[in-house]
Amino acid sequence: MGSREKFDEELREIYRMLMEMGDIAVSSISSAMEAVEKLDEEKAKVALQNNQKSFELMRGIEDKCTELLMLQAPVAGDLRRIITAMKVSIDLNRIVRYAKNISTLALDMVKEREGHFKKLVGLKGMKKTTIEMIEKAMKALFEKDKSLALEVYEEEKDVDALYEQIFRELITYMVEDNRKITRGVRYLLAGRYLERIADHACNIAEGAIYVATGERISPE
Amino acid sequence: MSSEIEIEDLNAWFGEKHVLKDVSMEMEKNRITAIIGPSGCGKTTLIRCINRMHETVPEARVEGRILLNELDVYQEDPVSIRSRIGMVFQRPNPFPTMSVSENAVAGLKLRGTRDRSVLAEKAKEVLMAVGLWDEVRNELNKPGTSLSGGQQQRLCIARALAVEPEVILMDEPCSALDPVSTMRIEDLIYRLRENYTIIIVTHNMQQAARISDRTAFLYMGELIEYGPTKRLFEKPENELTERYISGRFG
Ligand SMILES: Nc1ncnc2c1ncn2[C@@H]1O[C@H](COP(=O)(O)OP(=O)(O)O)[C@@H](O)[C@H]1O
Numbered sequence: 001m002g003s004r005e006k007f008d009e010e011l012r013e014i015y016r017m018l019m020e021m022g023d024i025a026v027s028s029i030s031s032a033m034e035a036v037e038k039l040d041e042e043k044a045k046v047a048l049q050n051n052q053k054s055f056e057l058m059r060g061i062e063d064k065c066t067e068l069l070m071l072q073a074p075v076a077g078d079l080r081r082i083i084t085a086m087k088v089s090i091d092l093n094r095i096v097r098y099a100k101n102i103s104t105l106a107l108d109m110v111k112e113r114e115g116h117f118k119k120l121v122g123l124k125g126m127k128k129t130t131i132e133m134i135e136k137a138m139k140a141l142f143e144k145d146k147s148l149a150l151e152v153y154e155e156e157k158d159v160d161a162l163y164e165q166i167f168r169e170l171i172t173y174m175v176e177d178n179r180k181i182t183r184g185v186r187y188l189l190a191g192r193y194l195e196r197i198a199d200h201a202c203n204i205a206e207g208a209i210y211v212a213t214g215e216r217i218s219p220e
Numbered sequence: 221m222s223s224e225i226e227i228e229d230l231n232a233w234f235g236e237k238h239v240l241k242d243v244s245m246e247m248e249k250n251r252i253t254a255i256i257g258p259s260g261c262g263k264t265t266l267i268r269c270i271n272r273m274h275e276t277v278p279e280a281r282v283e284g285r286i287l288l289n290e291l292d293v294y295q296e297d298p299v300s301i302r303s304r305i306g307m308v309f310q311r312p313n314p315f316p317t318m319s320v321s322e323n324a325v326a327g328l329k330l331r332g333t334r335d336r337s338v339l340a341e342k343a344k345e346v347l348m349a350v351g352l353w354d355e356v357r358n359e360l361n362k363p364g365t366s367l368s369g370g371q372q373q374r375l376c377i378a379r380a381l382a383v384e385p386e387v388i389l390m391d392e393p394c395s396a397l398d399p400v401s402t403m404r405i406e407d408l409i410y411r412l413r414e415n416y417t418i419i420i421v422t423h424n425m426q427q428a429a430r431i432s433d434r435t436a437f438l439y440m441g442e443l444i445e446y447g448p449t450k451r452l453f454e455k456p457e458n459e460l461t462e463r464y465i466s467g468r469f470g
């Protein structure tokens with residue numbers, strides 16, 4: 001195998017690992033939120049376990065990218081893909097950590113032995129949109145699709161709006177009834193973590209645009 | 221003084237063989253322009269057209285214009301053009317019968333300077349400029365060819381500087397050198413940029429990326445892409461450029 005073919009092979013492996021990280025991130029968010037919604041301890045543990053796996057993949061990607069940079073001095077599209085893989089792996093790992101934080105909230109709620117005092121419509125909406133954003137951003141990255149990546153930025157606005165709405169609503173509940181403060185703050189934190197996740201999804205979209213076109217988009 | 225070069229619709233032939241096709245580009249003053257491309261694409265021919273060496277080959281022909289500070293090179297005396305546009309070759313080629321210091325000022329002597337103290341002064345100046353003085357000050361009378369390869373190449377650069385050119389053309393000046401000598405030459409080229417306009421042909425992509433301000437990619441006699449080096453290596457506009465610089469060619 002020539003050194004260029006080996007290079008291409010390594011780069012494909014890096015992107016395969018990145019794809020795996022993307023799947024882990026999505027499944028972590030969905031289990032963590034299911035744990036919250038259903039107060040399900042088992043689901044919460046899934047997201048906790050994903051954390052280690054994601055971290056190892058991130059390190060593996062870092063090692064492989066460092067090696068390619070060191071040995072092959074890549075340029076142009078190759079360079080952009082390598083730099084972006086390193087950055088996106090960090091974003092995905094952060095997403096998994098936020099999902100872990102959400103799972104911890106779920107475990108706390110389980111311990112409190114109390115049902116939900118409201119339907120979690122807003123949080124469910126945030127979950128659905130953030131997952132979509134990650135999937136879109138990853139697809140844009142793999143398919144070098146700038147317009148798809150730009151849609152991710154649009155969806156971030158929806159997430160922010162939902163968070164704002166949840167925030168106001170919960171404040172009203174907590175002001176009316178101070179026994180709802182503990183649980184209310186937990187809902188609020190879950191929303192806050194989802195909002196952070198959406199932010200990282202935008203970073204991935206930014207990477208997708210850089211890979212596709214070489215442009216560096218700055219979020220407005 | 222340094223100069224800028226403008227090339228307009230340059231075409232060059234060896235007999236029937238058309239080796240440069242409608243090349244137009246400008247090389248900026250006090251900047252390093254790198255020319256890259258696969259072997260045989262016309263890099264050497266391009267720079268040899270600039271100082272009118274191409275036409276010295278039997279059957280070779282040039283069309284188009286090359287301006288040195290708006291002066292048409294092909295309307296001038298070739299000898300005077302070659303003193304304004306110096307050249308450094310791939311293999312260090314000090315004159316074998318000459319000492320280190322004689323080599324350094326060979327061009328000057330050829331142009332009629334006879335005064336020994338003027339020559340000695342100039343030799344010291346250019347040897348200092350290329351960072352060779354401290355290494356050879358006690359060996360000035362040894363043959364130029366007794367130096368190491370990297371030192372010989374710096375001697376050749378010194379020889380080119382002695383006639384006070386405005387532009388220096390370099391044709392793969394490091395390709396016969398080890399990595400340490402290569403780095404020293406690169407540092408030197410980078411420093412020379414303050415006072416000269418430099419055009420360097422290199423097959424070493426990293427070298428082009430490290431030292432040049434602008435890079436031109438030639439392919440089969442055509443200028444495919446020309447732009448700021450950083451941009452060309454980060455996001456080349458042409459698919460051929462991308463394939464060439466990332467080693468996916470043919
Ligand atoms: N003296 C010559 N006579 C005939 N053809 C030549 C001569 N020198 C070079 N060529 C041809 O001209 C083309 C360009 O050569 P050159 O400018 O030396 O390319 P490069 O420097 O990019 O390797 C090549 O196809 C080469 O074979």
Ligand SMILES: [Mg+2]
Binds near residue numbers: 265
């Ligand atoms: Mg050549």
